[in-house]
Amino acid sequence: MKVMIMGMDGYLGWTLAMHLSGRGHEVCGVDNFSRRRNVKELGSWSATPIRSMEQRLKAYKRATGREIEFYEGDLTHYDFTELVIKKERPDTIVHLGEIPSAPYSMIDVEHCNYTQMNNIIGTNNILFAMHKHAPDCHLLKLGTMGEYGTPNLDIPEGFFEIEYRGRRDRLPFPRQPGSWYHLTKVHDTFNIMFACKIWRLRSTDIMQGVVHGIVTDDMVNDDLLTRFDFDQCWGTALNRFCAQAVIGHELTPYGKGGQTRGYIALRDSMQCLTIATENPPDEGEYRVFNQFDECYSVNELAEHVVKVAGELGIEAKIWNIENPRLEAEEHYYNPDHEHLRRLGFKPIHSLDQELRITLSKLMEYRDRIEAKRDAILPTIYWTK
Secondary structure (H helix, E strand, O other): OEEEEEOOOOHHHHHHHHHHHHOOOEEEEEEOOHHHHHHHHOOOOOOOOOOOHHHHHHHHHHHHOOOOEEEEOOOOOHHHHHHHHHHHOOOEEEEOOOOOOHHHHOOOHHHHHHHHHHHHHHHHHHHHHHHHHOOOOEEEEEOOHHHOOOOOOOEOOOEEEEEEOOEEEEEEOOOOOOOHHHHHHHHHHHHHHHHHHHHOOEEEEEEEOEEEOOOOOOOOOHHHOOOOOOOOOOOOHHHHHHHHHHOOOOEOOEOOOOOEEEEEEHHHHHHHHHHHHHOOOOOOOEEEEEEOOEEEEHHHHHHHHHHHHHHOOOOOOEOOEOOOOOOOOOOOOOEOOOHHHHOOOOOOOOHHHHHHHHHHHHHHOHHHHHHOHHHOOOOOOOOO
16 A cells, blocks of 8 residues: 655654554655744754654665655645645555644744644645545544543544434534644544545544654664654643653643543554554545543643652652643543444553653653753743
8 A cells, every 4th residue: 555644754654654664555755844843943852862854764774674755845835735646646645744732823823823724724735636636545634632622521433413403413523622723623624524525535534632652663773763742832741741750850730630631652553543544434434533542631640650750760749830721620521432443453552551661761861851941831821
């Protein structure tokens, strides 16, 4: 199968490119390196010293003998997007090429508009180019569980049956996004659904939980490492906690710490994305997979980090701080996640197992985290 990965330079993109190549797929990728620039703009960097794309591709070929094709370009430029899709005519496009930060989108109007333009226009360009040049291609689009928000209801996988005033229908489950970034994902959802309806495209929308972890079996040396962000904009709560533990900083859950989400290990995310890639939907089908393993509150995450850090001889303490976000800090949360399991997904990497690997690896790069310590605590507030 020929797979094109949009956003191949990113945390998931580089990891997935190696993983699918190792399974015998023909892999090519696209990126404009905006993640590197955007992280630098906020005064941070990856805890892991990631190589340039040229160095990565050479290192991967040396290690495996396999080649991955790469195109540098911007998906918001339709001429470029059309060119690469027309040239490669992939069987699957894995779309990871979006700005994935709620805080970044909340900085000001420029960052909001940049995020919305990049994400929505980039996705639309892919849809139009697919329709014209690769109508049988499967679009595997990375969404987010954050689209659903935290309703006081169980969360289905995309759709639900509803009865209203004596009539029944199957409708998309209501979205309650919590940032300008999450709103872009909601727009993507409906744009993709509409494209599948009118053009008979096929798509899988992955509503992914928070991914954690730092290495996979494909990263046989440090030249092949993926990025690991830990600052207020690009680092997840779990990433920040791990980085804080390593440099002796208190772990800082926001507010009451009851915010609960789904989490999945990087290795298990690769398993899920591979299953979705190798089991495409039918023509005209738009399907939704909720992709996560287990749910934790941010307080529970912090407690797990303290426990595992202690096992490694690292003393860590928890200090709840003011919440910069406008969100429910205590809420019901029970999403479904059965579709991938029916296709064979079996999670095998527990949170504590992955934390032992992550914390041990981060200790090798403690100085890089310490150098950007000031980038960890929040300065971006939803209501200011």
